[in-house]
Amino acid sequence: MNTFEKIYAAVRLIPRGYVMTYGGVAALAGNPRMARVVGYALHQNPAPGIIPCHRVVNREGRLAPAFAFGGEEVQRALLENEGVPFLPDGRVDLSHALFIPSKKE
Numbered sequence: 457m458n459t460f461e462k463i464y465a466a467v468r469l470i471p472r473g474y475v476m477t478y479g480g481v482a483a484l485a486g487n488p489r490m491a492r493v494v495g496y497a498l499h500q501n502p503a504p505g506i507i508p509c510h511r512v513v514n515r516e517g518r519l520a521p522a523f524a525f526g527g528e529e530v531q532r533a534l535l536e537n538e539g540v541p542f543l544p545d546g547r548v549d550l551s552h553a554l555f556i557p558s559k560k561e
Contacts, residue, residue, distance in 0.1 A: 459493060460500065475512065480554075495520075519535075
């Protein structure tokens with residue numbers, strides 16, 4: 457499995473209603489130092505709708521200003537549709553929506 461395939465497999469684990477950070481996805485994919493590679497891979501997403509790249513946010517809960525499939529507003533709408541809570545300043549409320557995979561996954 458190549459690096460992008462590992463990233464896509466990690467992103468597929470994020471359940472509806474939750475998010476992960478770029479660094480969290482990188483760690484789950486096997487290298488916590490490749491958060492930037494995660495962003496690049498998500499912009500190359502070969503299966504939008506199947507690989508839920510909209511569920512990945514930065515470490516502060518901020519949305520991607522250049523979300524690959526329609527912009528920040530589209531990413532927010534997709535997350536809100538899944539029930540992801542937001543703070544008044546527009547960030548995802550990571551205290552309620554951060555997905556932390558168990559050791560079993």
